[in-house]
Amino acid sequence: MLAEIRTGQRFTGTHSEQFQMRREQAEAVKVTHAYFHSRWEEDMHAVPRFLWNAKMRFGKTFTTYQLARKLGAKRVLVVTFKPAVEDAWQTDLEGHVDFDGWQYLSRNSDLDPTEINPRKPVVYFGSFQDLLGRDKTGNIKPKNEWLHTVNWDLVVFDEYHFGAWRDTAKELFEGEEEAVAKKELKYVADLEDVNEDLAVLSEKEVEFLPITTKAYLYLSGTPFKALATGEFIEEQIFNWTYTDEQRAKENFAAKNPGKWNPYGALPQMRLLTYQMPDELLTVASAGEFDEFDLNEFFGATGTEKGAQFKHKSDVQKWLDIIRGQYMPKVVEGLKTGSPPPFPYSDVRLLPYLQHSFWFLPNVAACHAIANLLAEKHNIFWHEYEVVVAAGASAGIGLDALPPVREAIGSGFDTKTITLSCGKLTTGITVPQWSSILMLRNLKSPETYFQAAFRVQSPWSIKNPNGDKPNEEEILKPVCFVFDFAPTRALRQLSEYGIGLSPNESNPENAVRDLVSFLPVLAYDGANMTQIDAGGILDIAMAGTSATLLARKWESALLVNVDNDTLRRVLDSPEAMAAVERIEGWRSLGDNIIETIINKSEKVKELKNKAKEKELTDKQTKQLTEEEREYKSKRKLVQEKLIKFATRIPAFMYLTDFRENTLQDVITKLEPDLFLTVTGLTVKDFHLLVNLKVFNTEQMNQAVFAFRRYEDASLRYTGIESHEGLTHYGLYDTVVGRE
Numbered sequence: 001m002l003a004e005i006r007t008g009q010r011f012t013g014t015h016s017e018q019f020q021m022r023r024e025q026a027e028a029v030k031v032t033h034a035y036f037h038s039r040w041e042e043d044m045h046a047v048p049r050f051l052w053n054a055k056m057r058f059g060k061t062f063t064t065y066q067l068a069r070k071l072g073a074k075r076v077l078v079v080t081f082k083p084a085v086e087d088a089w090q091t092d093l094e095g096h097v098d099f100d101g102w103q104y105l106s107r108n109s110d111l112d113p114t115e116i117n118p119r120k121p122v123v124y125f126g127s128f129q130d131l132l133g134r135d136k137t138g139n140i141k142p143k144n145e146w147l148h149t150v151n152w153d154l155v156v157f158d159e160y161h162f163g164a165w166r167d168t169a170k171e172l173f174e175g176e177e178e179a180v181a182k183k184e185l186k187y188v189a190d191l192e193d194v195n196e197d198l199a200v201l202s203e204k205e206v207e208f209l210p211i212t213t214k215a216y217l218y219l220s221g222t223p224f225k226a227l228a229t230g231e232f233i234e235e236q237i238f239n240w241t242y243t244d245e246q247r248a249k250e251n252f253a254a255k256n257p258g259k260w261n262p263y264g265a266l267p268q269m270r271l272l273t274y275q276m277p278d279e280l281l282t283v284a285s286a287g288e289f290d291e292f293d294l295n296e297f298f299g300a301t302g303t304e305k306g307a308q309f310k311h312k313s314d315v316q317k318w319l320d321i322i323r324g325q326y327m328p329k330v331v332e333g334l335k336t337g338s339p340p341p342f343p344y345s346d347v348r349l350l351p352y353l354q355h356s357f358w359f360l361p362n363v364a365a366c367h368a369i370a371n372l373l374a375e376k377h378n379i380f381w382h383e384y385e386v387v388v389a390a391g392a393s394a395g396i397g398l399d400a401l402p403p404v405r406e407a408i409g410s411g412f413d414t415k416t417i418t419l420s421c422g423k424l425t426t427g428i429t430v431p432q433w434s435s436i437l438m439l440r441n442l443k444s445p446e447t448y449f450q451a452a453f454r455v456q457s458p459w460s461i462k463n464p465n466g467d468k469p470n471e472e473e474i475l476k477p478v479c480f481v482f483d484f485a486p487t488r489a490l491r492q493l494s495e496y497g498i499g500l501s502p503n504e505s506n507p508e509n510a511v512r513d514l515v516s517f518l519p520v521l522a523y524d525g526a527n528m529t530q531i532d533a534g535g536i537l538d539i540a541m542a543g544t545s546a547t548l549l550a551r552k553w554e555s556a557l558l559v560n561v562d563n564d565t566l567r568r569v570l571d572s573p574e575a576m577a578a579v580e581r582i583e584g585w586r587s588l589g590d591n592i593i594e595t596i597i598n599k600s601e602k603v604k605e606l607k608n609k610a611k612e613k614e615l616t617d618k619q620t621k622q623l624t625e626e627e628r629e630y631k632s633k634r635k636l637v638q639e640k641l642i643k644f645a646t647r648i649p650a651f652m653y654l655t656d657f658r659e660n661t662l663q664d665v666i667t668k669l670e671p672d673l674f675l676t677v678t679g680l681t682v683k684d685f686h687l688l689v690n691l692k693v694f695n696t697e698q699m700n701q702a703v704f705a706f707r708r709y710e711d712a713s714l715r716y717t718g719i720e721s722h723e724g725l726t727h728y729g730l731y732d733t734v735v736g737r738e
Contacts, residue, residue, distance in 0.1 A: 056456075569691060
């Protein structure tokens with residue numbers, strides 16, 4: 001009502017919000033709009049693509065709508081990998097005065113999409129599993145045919161992780177009961193083919209979602225694969241990471257003392273790692289480096305009230321440790337004069353543990369820890385209301401949230417511990433959660449930080465006294481991640497920092513930038529100390545092996561085998577002659593590249609034909625066989641190129657010229673040996689690199705990891721590999737050691 005009086009306009013529905021875009025949101029709209037128009041000026045038929053690498057709470061839904069508004073878009077299609085986010089897309093469109101008159105549609109709408117007002121802008125929200133329903137020939141099912149008759153102005157892919165998201169989702173829920181995990185991940189099966197096409201074989205969007213649009217926008221908080229493969233070049237990416245957010249918060253406070261800070265409520269995250277006592281490490285150490293195996297340590301059997309830990313006495317010791325009551329540690333603290341800052345004992349940490357999230361390996365472990373905390377002797381823990389958000393009884397997806405909200409209430413006069421092995425780790429906000437305890441092994445940094453960022457939600461009270469609208473009382477200035485497997489935690493952190501900055505020539509700078517706003521403190525059994533970027537990388541790399549590092553050179557990310565790349569090779573006689581000299585290439589048969597391109601085009605043609613009329617049984621069989629054939633041949637080409645790439649690290653062992661780039665070593669110092677080892681001349685190799693057959697960004701990261709590992713291992717034995725060395729040579733760049 002106030003908005004209508006102030007503007008003299010009448011708004012439909014609940015359009016009352018009038019807030020402006022923040023500086024970074026306006027910048028995202030500006031650079032994306034400029035890029036789209038620059039491409040259209042070059043080629044009016046171009047379909048440009050742009051990526052927003054933006055962390056949660058950037059405000060991607062509101063900002064996307066502002067971009068659509070600036071583009072003058074009348075038809076916007078939003079395709080998501082996480083159906084649970086629909087509420088945000090609908091609320092932002094229907095709540096802000098800028099979008100008054102816009103129409104929102106989804107499968108849950110009552111409106112018929114073919115009968116909407118054509119003169120008013122429309123947004124259609126759909127999940128991948130809805131839009132990718134396929135018939136036996138692999139085409140979109142008839143119920144979604146109308147989507148292909150619309151000429152869309154903008155198509156938005158939300159949560160753009162593709163293969164990475166599928167793997168992350170599976171890892172998040174792998175501890176859940178099988179039936180529950182299947183329901184939580186019901187969309188994953190639909191994505192298998194899409195992931196294979198996009199993540200492995202680099203197919204274009206139009207191949208799997210045949211629609212017409214003027215532009216594509218991709219939204220993701222952890223687009224590691226898209227960044228690492230160079231799928232988007234620098235001018236196609238807008239970054240707003242955790243580091244950017246915290247830097248903006250710091251800069252605003254410095255430039256505007258005393259003023260309300262729009263970033264002020266976003267808490268700084270801190271990572272605290274703890275080395276467990278030897279007696280607990282011996283219970284559950286595994287792997288090549290005898291790392292503390294959290295899944296084994298918290299291993300449990302049984303269900304509900306009957307669930308129990310395999311190492312119950314040791315888990316009880318761990319509970320005593322984290323509240324500072326484990327006698328050997330108490331004695332050590334008395335000797336050193338400073339008791340270690342364990343989570344539930346240090347007065348500086350306790351306020352942030354009033355409401356915490358414990359991330360456990362499986363359902364049995366969640367119930368086992370709940371049962372142990374409830375036992376009579378654990379009086380300290382009886383102050384906390386424990387919510388088990390795991391298993392079928394907790395409900396599917398968002399159904400697990402109400403019991404947590406009910407237990408927390410306002411958050412001021414309650415204490416809670418939420419136990420989960422996957423639920424509530426994506427797409428939800430619980431402001432009062434201020435710390436997370438990582439009590440399970442996680443393989444990928446995407447999964448690790450997806451869960452960790454749950455506790456970074458702002459918790460504040462606007463206008464607390466009712467007389468100053470711009471006043472804000474911040475209740476959570478910082479939040480904490482507690483981890484009890486230090487090496488694994490620091491490896492996740494370093495991979496996260498490096499993964500978000502693939503164009504940073506020195507990976508240490510990427511990690512340094514991250515930890516300047518995400519302090520890391522490590523307890524080594526005696527002292528708690530802050531670790532810098534170099535220390536993090538040394539620990540992360542020392543906790544690895546030459547075997548694991550060698551696997552970086554076997555990664556599919558090192559090579560590109562999409563049709564565009566293959567065409568560039570096919571169009572160059574020199575490049576064709578070069579690839580034919582790669583070992584084993586001739587065994588693939590004659591004209592392998594032409595066959596792949598032609599077969600994939602044939603499959604596309606048959607699929608288009610199937611849209612007009614049903615294919616005969618013979619045509620359907622032909623389609624299936626040809627699709628299987630070209631995909632398997634493409635995979636074989638990929639394997640041959642990767643096998644060639646694995647020869648390159650040999651040169652890391654052949655030289656002491658560390659100050660030079662690996663490229664210099666190959667071209668200037670050992671060119672004859674390069675030919676002998678690989679079968680290609682240096683000129684051949686450079687040609688293939690220039691044609692983007694090989695990914696130099698990935699090669700640089702692999703070389704850096706090797707150099708770090710080798711030096712850290714040698715320093716441990718008291719050997720300085722290259723005294724006075726100030727630079728490392730990577731693949732095609734040199735970075736400073738410090």
